[in-house]
């Protein structure tokens with residue numbers, strides 16, 4: 529099998545205005561969350577490493593708009609966008625990132641371990657490539673139960689080189705699992721360019737080599753991602769097995785907060801912000817279908833929600849020392 533041309537994205541006309549507004553709300557919330565965390569991180573009050581998702585919003589939201597709470601999602605170390613797109617509560621997420629007790633994992637996981645099983649969020653994942661084997665296990669659960677549910681694995685361009693991702697893709701094809709592999713090619717794995725480190729250049733072609741339908745799309749174009757993910761999720765729900773999507777975008781911040789980014793051209797991020805902003809592209813596409821003042825209201829509401837989340841998190845208590853030994857082992 530070779531990678532196919534991306535399906536023709538029908539664009540905004542295929543979605544009712546309330547769905548367009550919902551998608552924009554989720555993208556705006558991710559953007560506001562990440563921009564604010566970039567600032568909060570400079571105060572020294574955010575423990576642990578933080579990897580920001582700004583610039584890639586259309587990928588998480590374009591995929592997750594097809595998922596419900598009972599569908600599973602395996603994330604990456606750059607997981608805030610996936611969590612928000614999957615419906616995780618931003619106050620509880622912010623508490624988790626600040627290491628506070630009301631956090632989604634009791635404040636003991638932090639940015640790279642946010643999980644919420646009630647939303648099918650299996651967790652951000654510090655193991656690069658770790659979502660793929662996790663997601664095929666979740667997909668096997670759905671298949672065994674005949675629930676009609678699907679699982680999605682998000683992996684980066686760097687993670688696409690991991691052996692366990694290859695094993696997971698092969699097993700998904702062999703067992704015809706209801707899973708979607710989403711490769712977010714943001715150009716870099718830490719400071720190493722994907723054009724150097726991904727030998728095949730096309731991650732989509734590589735995934736197709738395992739015997740599944742695979743497409744490459746512009747990851748800054750919500751409608752392109754949404755159309756490709758819609759086909760893949762429908763295929764999986766129909767029992768037709770796995771698919772892959774390579775979505776190309778650029779991250780707007782460093783690999784981690786504090787990364788001096790010496791490996792990037794000086795104007796690279798400014799150009800991405802000016803020319804390939806997924807939110808601005810979305811706004812331009814929906815002009816005439818969603819009023820501009822409604823979109824502006826959504827932006828303002830996202831900022832207010834994130835501000836409230838930061839205030840709540842900063843005022844919240846840290847976990848009690850007695851919480852240290854809780855949640856270490858599964859209780860049966």
Ligand SMILES: Cc1ncc(C[n+]2csc(CCOP(=O)(O)OP(=O)(O)O)c2C)c(N)n1
Pocket residue numbers: 604605606654655656657683684685686687688714716717718783
């Ligand atoms: C198995 C494993 N190897 C290496 C690392 C160190 N590491 C953390 S993030 C990262 C780069 C990942 O790049 P990519 O998959 O492209 O994701 P991005 O950071 O671009 O979102 C590496 C090598 C790790 N956490 N886990």
Ligand SMILES: [Mg+2]
Pocket residue numbers: 684685686712713714715716717718
């Ligand atoms: Mg990358």
